[in-house]
Amino acid sequence: MSHDACILCVDDEIGILHSLKRLLRKEIYRVLTASSGQEALTILESEHVHVIISDERMPDMTGTELFSVILKKWPDIIRIILTGYADVDTISDAINKGHIYKFILKPWNDQNLRLEIRQALDQYALTRTNRKLQQTILEQNQILKNSNANLERAVRERTRELKLQNHALELSRTVLEALPLPVLGISSEGVVAVANENAMAFFSDEPEFAPGAEAKRFLSPQIIQAIALAIQENAPRVIRPSPEKPAISVTPLRGRFLGAGAVLLFTPPIKNL
The missing domain is CATH 3.40.50.2300 (Response regulator)
Known part of the structure; x- marks a missing residue:
């Protein structure tokens, strides 16, 4: 002492x-x-x-x-x-x-x-x-207890967010499938990312058509170019090849998916491209 x-x-x-x-x-x-x-x-x-x-x-x-x-x-x-x-x-x-x-x-x-x-x-x-x-041990135990409580709360909140996101995704998918028109989602790499049931029916003559396939194998060069320009300029475009063929609305993805791809909506008359 x-x-x-x-x-x-x-x-x-x-x-x-x-x-x-x-x-x-x-x-x-x-x-x-x-x-x-x-x-x-x-x-x-x-x-x-x-x-x-x-x-x-x-x-x-x-x-x-x-x-x-x-x-x-x-x-x-x-x-x-x-x-x-x-x-x-x-x-x-x-x-x-x-x-x-x-x-x-x-x-x-x-x-x-x-x-x-x-x-x-x-x-x-x-x-x-x-x-x-x-x-010190008591204080550290309390800190650890608080950290665990915060972690558990964060996990619960994140789980809730994921459930809401999954629910929103399921709802979006349901809405997409319920649309009476063919809808395609094309990525900026030119890959078919999404296709609703009407789109699958529209391309039923193409046995290899499915999400994950290259879009240029099933879409004309004019449409492929329009998709690229819409994504690059971040502006929607409409393609009207001829009165006998469907008009195609090309809408680029926005928000956090800006530049990631575009959505194609086929409007009547719908015939083979």
């Missing part, structure tokens, strides 16, 4: 307090004294104490009673009982109520007491480190 470490000695005998101060005067930490349990509690309200050494038998409040209060309010402080009476009941009571760190008999051995105090300070540092580690 650094010189910021603080020791509080509590005893109703002033001579004992002076002896403890002399014993610890060469140490690197601060030493405070109190002549009663109540005075010790008052000091603890304003001082950051790491180790408290208290006599057990004091007039108004015993060391065990003092430690019982400290345990509830300042649980990290390391508690040492210093007494000249070593009866079993006193020791048991101090352990159960005050959760003491050490029980040291008077008269004490100076060297041993210094060592016990240093070890108590090390124990304080370890306790604080463990508490901070536990707090």
Whole structure:
């Protein structure tokens, strides 16, 4: 521990307090004294104490009673009982109520007491480190819990979006199939991407006609050129080859599909191209 470490000695005998101060005067930490349990509690309200050494038998409040209060309010402080009476009941009571760190008999051995105090300070540092580690773990667990909750929420939202998109796609496909006219979707690479039932019937004489086939195998060069120009200029075009042949409306795809292809709508009269 650094010189910021603080020791509080509590005893109703002033001579004992002076002896403890002399014993610890060469140490690197601060030493405070109190002549009663109540005075010790008052000091603890304003001082950051790491180790408290208290006599057990004091007039108004015993060391065990003092430690019982400290345990509830300042649980990290390391508690040492210093007494000249070593009866079993006193020791048991101090352990159960005050959760003491050490029980040291008077008269004490100076060297041993210094060592016990240093070890108590090390124990304080370890306790604080463990508490901070536990707090960090709790905070990280909470962060992880929140992240998992956010992830689950994002997955639910994405699943809902996909369901809506699938539903919209199914609806679009149903509408497309319900149209009474042939409709083709041609990609910018010149591939048949979509063909409704009327389009499939219209090209029924072409056994190889199907989505995925090259459009130029089934459409005239004039139509292929019109598709390319519509996509390039992003403007619809209408092809009227002759009164006997269907008029073909070429509409380029827009929005996020801009430049990806065009939709062809065949209008009556419908005859073989």
